Amino acid sequence: MSQSVCILGVTGSIGQSTLKILDNHPEEYSVFAVTAHSRIVELAEICKQYHPKVAVVPSKKVDELRQLLILADLADIEILQDEAGLIAVSEHPQVDVVMAAIVGAAGLMPTLAAVKAGKRVLLANKEALVMSGDLMMQAARDHHAALLPVDSEHNAIFQCLPEGYFQAERNGQPKMGVSRILLTASGGPFLNHTLEQLQSVTPAQACKHPNWSMGQKISVDSATLMNKGLELIEACHLFSISEHFVTVVVHPQSIIHSMVQYVDGSTLAQMGNPDMCTPIAHALAWPKRIQTHVPPLDLFVHSHLNFQEPDTLRFPALKLARQAMQSGGLAPAILNAANEIAVAAFLNNQLGFSQIPQIVEHTLSRLENSAADSIDVILQADRSARKIAQQFVMNKGN
Ligand code: NDP
Numbered sequence: 001m002s003q004s005v006c007i008l009g010v011t012g013s014i015g016q017s018t019l020k021i022l023d024n025h026p027e028e029y030s031v032f033a034v035t036a037h038s039r040i041v042e043l044a045e046i047c048k049q050y051h052p053k054v055a056v057v058p059s060k061k062v063d064e065l066r067q068l069l070i071l072a073d074l075a076d077i078e079i080l081q082d083e084a085g086l087i088a089v090s091e092h093p094q095v096d097v098v099m100a101a102i103v104g105a106a107g108l109m110p111t112l113a114a115v116k117a118g119k120r121v122l123l124a125n126k127e128a129l130v131m132s133g134d135l136m137m138q139a140a141r142d143h144h145a146a147l148l149p150v151d152s153e154h155n156a157i158f159q160c161l162p163e164g165y166f167q168a169e170r171n172g173q174p175k176m177g178v179s180r181i182l183l184t185a186s187g188g189p190f191l192n193h194t195l196e197q198l199q200s201v202t203p204a205q206a207c208k209h210p211n212w213s214m215g216q217k218i219s220v221d222s223a224t225l226m227n228k229g230l231e232l233i234e235a236c237h238l239f240s241i242s243e244h245f246v247t248v249v250v251h252p253q254s255i256i257h258s259m260v261q262y263v264d265g266s267t268l269a270q271m272g273n274p275d276m277c278t279p280i281a282h283a284l285a286w287p288k289r290i291q292t293h294v295p296p297l298d299l300f301v302h303s304h305l306n307f308q309e310p311d312t313l314r315f316p317a318l319k320l321a322r323q324a325m326q327s328g329g330l331a332p333a334i335l336n337a338a339n340e341i342a343v344a345a346f347l348n349n350q351l352g353f354s355q356i357p358q359i360v361e362h363t364l365s366r367l368e369n370s371a372a373d374s375i376d377v378i379l380q381a382d383r384s385a386r387k388i389a390q391q392f393v394m395n396k397g398n
């Protein structure tokens with residue numbers, strides 16, 4: 001029987017790649033719900049092509065979408081709004097699979113709703129897991145949700161882990177012969193920039209990733225290495241492992257998507273051309289494999305693969321994220337919120353690239369850490385961190 005899919009963030013880079021895969025498998029999957037935030041014309045085009053049952057947009061965009069759908073003779077598509085609408089489609093009884101591809105903290109509540117409804121959740125929205133870590137993982141266990149990593153590194157690790165890994169006891173230690181996770185990083189567009197050069201880079205330069213085509217926020221995160229920091233935290237939660245068992249390896253070609261080391265001296269890697277359609281298809285069909293348009297890897301073309309250690313002096317965001325994971329509690333949520341504000345301000349030309357980690361560090365130092373034992377506490381920490389970070393932006397660090 002065909003699987004019914006809800007795509008949160010359908011107008012984004014991951015949303016579009018998801019549609020591309022569904023196009024190749026019309027018998028197996030149908031689109032039940034789609035959501036967007038600002039690109040309403042694009043959303044209406046998607047509705048024309050896929051005819052979902054429900055579309056979700058912010059309340060101020062409902063009229064615009066309704067007009068477009070009436071013009072296209074699609075008035076039967078139900079329009080829901082705001083976070084309540086996002087949650088309603090995520091937990092909808094007719095939905096089997098939820099692609100969580102909203103960017104940032106805005107995706108937390110709908111992703112959690114999908115997990116609590118026991119769906120197959122394809123997790124692209126790493127910020128949601130960084131914020132709510134243990135709560136999200138516990139909810140997945142309690143509600144028998146399959147929380148499957150779409151982030152290419154985590155998907156690679158998932159593919160390299162031994163069978164039965166997730167059924168084994170969880171205590172922060174590697175298990176079933178696993179000794180270490182090697183999380184690869186491209187190093188981003190400024191891998192070889194000096195500290196001085198980093199001070200004057202522009203948003204356009206930061207968004208031009210050498211290997212991947214992605215949304216603006218994750219592109220900037222890749223440039224600061226905060227993306228790797230968020231992914232380090234994501235890996236600890238997904239694979240129930242302490243941060244000191246995760247080594248970040250800079251691998252500029254992005255051909256190896258991450259590795260798992262074993263106690264017997266083996267290192268397993270997952271490789272492929274850098275195209276998000278591979279991990280999306282894997283998570284969608286797991287444990288089956290389905291066809292994508294991604295060409296097979298030609299190792300005669302990619303004959304040089306390089307590896308180096310990350311430089312946390314030029315890219316302090318990675319160190320801050322590791323420290324936040326060590327501190328635990330609300331620190332990752334605070335780090336994430338401050339980073340979201342800093343990245344938005346950088347993209348808006350309100351502050352320099354090098355100030356992004358400064359804002360994060362400042363915000364972490366200003367807020368008291370405590371246990372992240374409820375969603376309300378996490379959301380409160382998120383709000384407080386945003387206020388402090390915003391203040392820093394207004395004062396430009398003075
Ligand atoms: P994009 O910016 O391309 O897309 C983000 C999507 O979220 C869009 O559909 C956007 O709507 C929607 N959105 C933005 N803000 C809100 C909001 N406040 N409320 C509801 N919806 C909102 O991002 P990506 O697709 O690149 O990334 C999505 C997630 O996947 C991120 O968490 C990212 O870290 C993760 N990821 C992405 C990868 C990639 O290759 N792109 C790789 C690995 C992980 P609209 O466009 O209509 O404004």
Ligand code: MG
Pocket residue numbers: 151152153231
């Ligand atoms: Mg990634």
